[in-house]
Amino acid sequence: MRLTPIRRQVLDALYATHRPMSAYDLIDRLAPHEGDKRPAPITVYRALDFLLDNGFVHKLESRNAFIACPFRHAPGDLVVFMICEQCGGVDEACSDELRGALTHLAQIQGFSPRANILELAGRCAHCAGPTETAAQSTPSS
Ligand SMILES: [Zn+2]
Ligand SMILES: [Zn+2]
Known part of the structure; x- marks a missing residue:
């Protein structure tokens, strides 16, 4: 294109x-x-x-x-964003299982989603890992 x-x-x-x-x-x-x-x-x-x-x-x-x-999504793909509140990094993931569950949930409610996007706020693996390890291994002397 x-x-x-x-x-x-x-x-x-x-x-x-x-x-x-x-x-x-x-x-x-x-x-x-x-x-x-x-x-x-x-x-x-x-x-x-x-x-x-x-x-x-x-x-x-x-x-x-x-x-x-x-990614090259199919139309209507569910996209999950994991947004790190520490570094501001964003990871994108897809899940067919989750999409199926959400579609089912919306159907029960008679709801037509405009966008299949979920946003999770939290801490990424990069920020969670080294920081906590460093804190635990800091000598107290
Ligand atoms: Zn995408
Ligand atoms: Zn992070």
Whole structure:
């Protein structure tokens, strides 16, 4: 699929980081130097809408931020984001089991989900591991 330059730039900026970025973070990233021509927010939002619709990026509703997707999902795939509150890193995972359970739950309630995205807040393996080990092994003398 062909991407216009602004869509390509926005996608590249998102791929360059594992952190979710807001539209304004992206504008700063696209015009990092003083005097750079800054894209208008509406331009960036339109590029993001296109990338969202075509599965290149996801939106983290809780943060009003966007993150590049490394997977090629089928339409309606359930996506689970694990958001680390310590380092700000985001891991993406998929689960067919969970999707089946959620679809069933929504059907019982007669609910039509707009997006199949779950967000878990907490601490990533990287932050949880070394920090606690270090704390336990710190000499008390
Ligand atoms: Zn994804
Ligand atoms: Zn972390």
